[in-house]
Amino acid sequence: MSTTCIHPVKKQHIQALRDTMDVVNGKWKLVILATLLGRKFRFRELSREIGITPRVLAKELQELEMNRLVKRTVCDTRPITVEYEITPHSQTLTNVVDAMVEWGLLHHETVVGKKRVSVPAEAEG
Amino acid sequence: MSTTCIHPVKKQHIQALRDTMDVVNGKWKLVILATLLGRKFRFRELSREIGITPRVLAKELQELEMNRLVKRTVCDTRPITVEYEITPHSQTLTNVVDAMVEWGLLHHETVVGKKRVSVPAEAEG
């Protein structure tokens, strides 16, 4: 199998790639979105789930909301709670998330070591 | 169409996602790989192509090489030149790159504005 020249990569595609990276930059946005793909979360709950400080989470969520990637809903409870969930538009990102998840698993086998593929099947909702 | 709970997202998947992001972090690695998907490049050539300084490019390429994502070949020319190309393993990243390219184009329409989709079809190899 040849290892070169599979894809016609155009300048325009590179730009689109940059656009995407600009939207999901940093170490948190995709993790947040992937988590919200499972279910909606409240602020504090989300903070604990993924281990991110409130300050950073607030900033990330604001940026995601600006890009229509999360929906923020204030619940009239006491005290007030806020729910965050994905949007129809963010669902179009599932391809990206899926691809990165799959590749992460594959890469683990390929580079990190052929030996440790079996993950202990940790607790899953 | 419901907007929630499409995907079963497991902790293990989130970890895989983080692994991938760890490998392709920063603003350059995916751009480099996407560029190399088109054809092999020499160092300086690649530097100019994507507008990255030598210092940063060298660092990125080294990290990519460590992860078996690029192959470095020293050519016995005068002066010496070095070629960089993708590897079989980096080709498994095409799904990620493709997904991000597609989403970048889609996002452009959805958020940036319904009006400006037509890119002037700039010069393409």
Add this chain to the structure above:
DNA sequence: CTGTATCCCGTAAGATACTG
């Protein structure tokens, strides 16, 4: 040409405490 060595800066992001 292929890198490396310095220098420099903005910013992502953590710790912590506080307000509504």
Add this chain to the structure above:
DNA sequence: CAGTATCTTACGGGATACAG
């Protein structure tokens, strides 16, 4: 609980010059 205000630090990454 939801978020903000400070403070601080680490690091990504650019500019430039230099070395092999």
